[in-house]
Amino acid sequence: MPKLRMTAGVLALAVALPLVSAPGARAAAFITELPGLPGHPSHRAVAVNDLGHVVGTASGNGPSRAVRWAPGLPAEDLGGGTPRSLNQAGRVLIQEYLGGSGTYVQRPRIWDQGKVTDLTPSGSGYVVANGINRDGVVPMTYSTSPSGYHQERAAVWRDGRHTSLPVSGAHLSLSAINDAGVIVGSKAPMFGTDAHAFRCAGTTCSRLADAPGTGPYSVTAVNEAGVVVGNRQGQALMWADGQVVVLAPAGGVANSPQALNERGDVVGWTTDANGVRRATLWPLGGKPVDLGVPGPSEAVAVNDRGDVIGWTSSAGSPRAFLWRAGVVEYLSSLGGTHTRPVALNERGTIVGESTTADGTVKAVKWTLLGPHQVG
Incomplete structure (x- = not known):
């Protein structure tokens, strides 16, 4: 879809228009357990x-x-570690912790059609390393010695080599990258109060506008228009066109690269x-929309079609939901009481986890059937 740029006028509308919730059409979903490794x-x-x-x-x-x-194949073992990101070409970014007594060693690698590349x-x-x-x-931060874990340096892996970024400090974070190569992150100094969020394009990094408060930032997502979202001291934030807007003074943006879509919709929660x-959904050009799911609840991801997924723990265990055009549907389980979604695509697939009747956690996908499904 076209990459939309949000203007300062739109940012003003985001905190000025009345609460709206569009009428919608109900979608059905069915659950499938993803086969496990023996x-x-x-x-x-x-x-x-x-x-x-799907990776997990x-x-x-x-x-x-x-x-x-x-699709249609058994589970494939990609080696030790945890996937951190998956791109549209199927490349998988994996991190593996290898530290021991007195050492802190964690290594990133890319898996690409069976070929593995170490990015250390x-x-x-x-x-x-959080995104590809x-x-x-792949942007990354790292300690300069296995004896420490403070993220003191930053670099980008591109075309088979590392390029250093001109940021440093004891607590660096590079949170997300878009397809144009814009990287966003944050810095929290060891001493003092000069915490800030920043963006890097190429090898040039610039500070993002300061938000109210004195605590650290948590930047979560950036879209192709360069809009950035994140949090600071219990506030949900958006940066665009050199400005910062507090979306909610008591709330938060979801900790997910899918917390923001290409048209500027944002998801998370308000208190x-x-x-x-x-x-909560903050739609482009509108005030926050309570998704009508009993609390405690959070929205965790939104796709470019405006479908939102999240969970509620109002009955104890997390229960997954889909919000589509104003209609909430609770997603089925494998027989247990726990379901939690983590991501969705543009073709009607949601992935996450569900417990079975005996309490075992399994990876699952929910396939949506409805007016917006793509075959």
Whole structure:
């Protein structure tokens, strides 16, 4: 779809228009358990792309294993570690913790059609890489010694080599990258109060506008228009056109690269008068929409069609839901009481986890049937 740029005028509308909720059409969904790796009882899905590829983890028998599910194929073991991101070409970014007594070692790698590439910067210890874009570009932060875990340096893996970024400090985070190569993150100094969010394009990094408060930032997502969302001290934030807007003074943007879609819709939660979290959508050009799901609840992802997924724990265990054009549908389980979604694509697939009747956690996908499904 076209990449839309949000203007300052639209930002003003985002906090000025009345609460709206569009009438909608109901969608049906059915659940499928994703096959597991032998010898590993528990599985969790992490991400899905528009090809229908799903990645996740297998656990319960030694260290976690990274798993890939392709349509019509059995689960594929991608080695030790946890997938952090999956791009539309099917490349998988995996992190594996290898530290021991007195050391902090974590290594990122890319799995691409059976080929594995180690992305570890020379001399580093604990490396954190959270996203991979369409072209296989990966931003990362790292400690400069295996004896420490502070994220002191930043680099980008592109075309088979590392390029340093001009940011440093004890607590760096590179949270997300878009397909244009724009990287967003945050810095929290070891001492002092100069915490800030930033964006990097190429090897140039610039500070984002300051939001109210003095605490650290958590930046979660960036879209192709360069709109950025995140949080600070219990406030949900959006940056666009050099400005920052507080979407909610008591709330938060979901901790997911799908917290923001290409038309500028944002999901997360707001805290009501009783201090209870309520799943919330901030639509482009409108005020917050309470999704009508009992709290505690959170919305975790939104796709470009405007479908929103999330969970409510009003009855104790998390229960997955889909919100589509004003209509809420609760997603089925594998027989247990726990369902939690984590990601969705543009073709009517949601992935997450569900317990079976005996309480075992399994990776699942829900396939949507309705007016917006793509075959």
